[in-house]
Amino acid sequence: MSRAGLLRGRFRPDANAIRPPWALVDAQAFASACDACGRCGPACPEGIIAVDRIGRPQIDFAKGGCSFCGACADRCPTGALSRVEEGSPWSxxxxxxxxxxxxxxxxxxxxxxxxxxxxxxxxxxxxxxxxxxxxxxxxxxxxxxxxxxxxxxxxxxxxxxxxx
Ligand code: SF4
Ligand code: SF4
Incomplete structure (x- = not known):
């Protein structure tokens, strides 16, 4: 693989990563909307938000479960996480x-x-x-x-x- 290809792979969002609740469902749309500002992770009282290799948040269930408090979405300034009352926060x-x-x-x-x-x-x-x-x-x-x-x-x- 070329160097450019390697770099593209390194910075491509992981389609299998589990994003925080209320994240945009489409992996590419989420990666485009999220600017890796890092505000959601420290907001999580359960400490389950890690970052992937391109700085986007992903859930690490090895650290615990989500209480659906919504703190991560409330801190998101870009709409990558966008809390709605209806429906489930994730699938x-x-x-x-x-x-x-x-x-x-x-x-x-x-x-x-x-x-x-x-x-x-x-x-x-x-x-x-x-x-x-x-x-x-x-x-x-x-x-x-x-x-x-x-x-x-x-x-x-x-x-x-x-x-x-
Ligand atoms: S909803 Fe609350 S507990 Fe769940 S990931 Fe977001 S901040 Fe953490
Ligand atoms: S609600 Fe589902 S994910 Fe949560 S503890 Fe029960 S089985 Fe596990």
């Missing part, structure tokens, strides 16, 4: 993978214990094993379940249908 949902301890018969409910909307259920599989499921209609994508999982089995992803 994310939790998913629990095969590393989940309950699937192997260990009695762990850490994610369920930290889920305020009670979106996580465990269905019996027999022999002490349990299947974790996320009720997508109830999940807000807050990510409070991610950091508390002792084996990193929980992640937050875009909803398949793009609806909130």
């Amino acid at each position: 994310l949902v939790a998913t629990i993978g095969a590393a989940c301890l309950s699937l192997a018969g260990t009695d762990c409910r850490m994610c369920q214990d930290h889920c305020d909307p009670a979106a996580i259920r465990f269905r019996p599989l027999g022999r002490g094993r349990w299947l974790p499921t996320v009720e997508e209609a109830d999940c807000t994508g807050c990510g409070a379940c991610v950091a508390v999982c002792p084996v990193g089995a929980v992640s937050v992803v875009s909803r398949r249908n793009g609806d909130a």
Whole structure:
């Protein structure tokens, strides 16, 4: 790859980055509107806003979950984050993978214990094993379940249908 190509790649916005709530949905539109002023990150009481390689904010659920307080959007001067009352602030949902301890018969409910909307259920599989499921209609994508999982089995992803 040419040097110019390498530089273009380095400064291209990451389409998979999870932006703060109320961010413009289109990745390129967000990257254009956000001027990397850095005001949203320090405003977050949960400390979950990091920056990507081009200085734009992205959520780091390894540090905790979003309380949807709106402080980040309220500090945004460009409209890249723009709070609206209607609808969901983002289109994310939790998913629990095969590393989940309950699937192997260990009695762990850490994610369920930290889920305020009670979106996580465990269905019996027999022999002490349990299947974790996320009720997508109830999940807000807050990510409070991610950091508390002792084996990193929980992640937050875009909803398949793009609806909130
Ligand atoms: S809404 Fe509040 S808790 Fe969520 S990312 Fe923004 S500042 Fe942080
Ligand atoms: S992302 Fe939030 S609402 Fe969804 S399952 Fe995890 S803790 Fe519950």
